[in-house]
Amino acid sequence: MPTLLPTAIVGSLPKPSWLAEPETLWSPWKLEGDALVEGKRDALRSAVHEQRRRGIDIISDGEQTRQHFVTTFIEHLTGVDFEQRETVRIRDRYDASVPTVVGAVSREKPVFVDDARFLRQQTDRPIKWALPGPMTMIDTLYDRHYRSREKLAWEFATILNQEARELEAAGVDIIQFDEPAFNVFHDEVRDWGVATLxxxxxxxxxxxxxxxxxxxxxxxxxxxxxxxxxxxxxxxxSFPLLQRSTIDIVSLECLHSHVPMELIELIRGKKVMLGAIDVASDSIETPEEVADTLRNALRFVDADKLIPSTNCGMAPLSRDVALQKLSALSAGAAIVREEVDDTVSMASQPILGTG
Structure with missing residues (x-):
């Protein structure tokens, strides 16, 4: 029987200090060659162990084998030159030096499939793997070849589908696509963003x-x-478009954001992976604070479709803070799970007559 309110993390966990610089995005690896391969696998094992120990139900790799949630995938594609770099505006928010698309993009071999297969060997629980979404990929590049955001997005969508099918064959239960760009480029989301996804x-x-x-x-x-x-x-x-889409689960940021909770009603019928852990603060949520967030959400999503989660990845946090936040997430979900179970149990009791 599936777990009610199964907990999950969105993506990254902090890497161990012997593998990469702590609390740093895009940190270079501290190991090389065979030692790096072994170190990544050890970090992945540790991430699985900590998730299980902290009560997480849907296990992820914590992105331990990649430097960044977008560029690590792109590094393995042909048609992209990492030596030719240009400065672009990422999600209309900040400038970054990015690689250049110089020719037709393609995927010559699987990118994450071996790592996903290794993750599958570490646990019998459901596993989830994250890939960058097409729109977020094109927003992290300078395109000198296609000169069309939409055309490049369709190319990436085909490549991502190839990778996703092989991840599925490797035993992945949930394949997640990260699309923070959906919160910025609303016209493109409507015109072709959801379609490419x-x-x-x-x-x-x-x-x-x-x-x-x-x-x-x-x-x-x-x-x-x-x-x-x-x-x-x-x-x-984006929510009304996604509600009509073939996507099964919508993951959103919630805790300490100013997102009106009632917007979840717009994806009624979909599973909701709800961010009940703030990844922009070192403050540790209490189980009751997590439980309150989940109770509020249950006004707009059925209990059997709610997946308590984190707002985003936790790579920039310290390991100790991130792991305490995982414990708070599972403890808060356990509180509400018991409440929901009690409610269901009471509702199923026969009504006794007074004859």
């Missing part, structure tokens, strides 16, 4: 998820959030 998931039997957040807890993102006003209604643009 559906192309990336075409033919899959594994559950599919899309993660849309407001970004890591880094200064560029927190500064942007400060400009969004008292209500963040970006999801109002």
């Amino acid at each position: 559906e192309r990336a998931t075409e033919g899959l039997h594994a559950e599919t998820a899309v993660h849309i957040c407001y970004g890591y807890g880094i200064k560029a993102n927190t500064d942007w959030k400060a400009t969004l006003g008292s209500q963040w209604r970006q999801y109002e643009h």
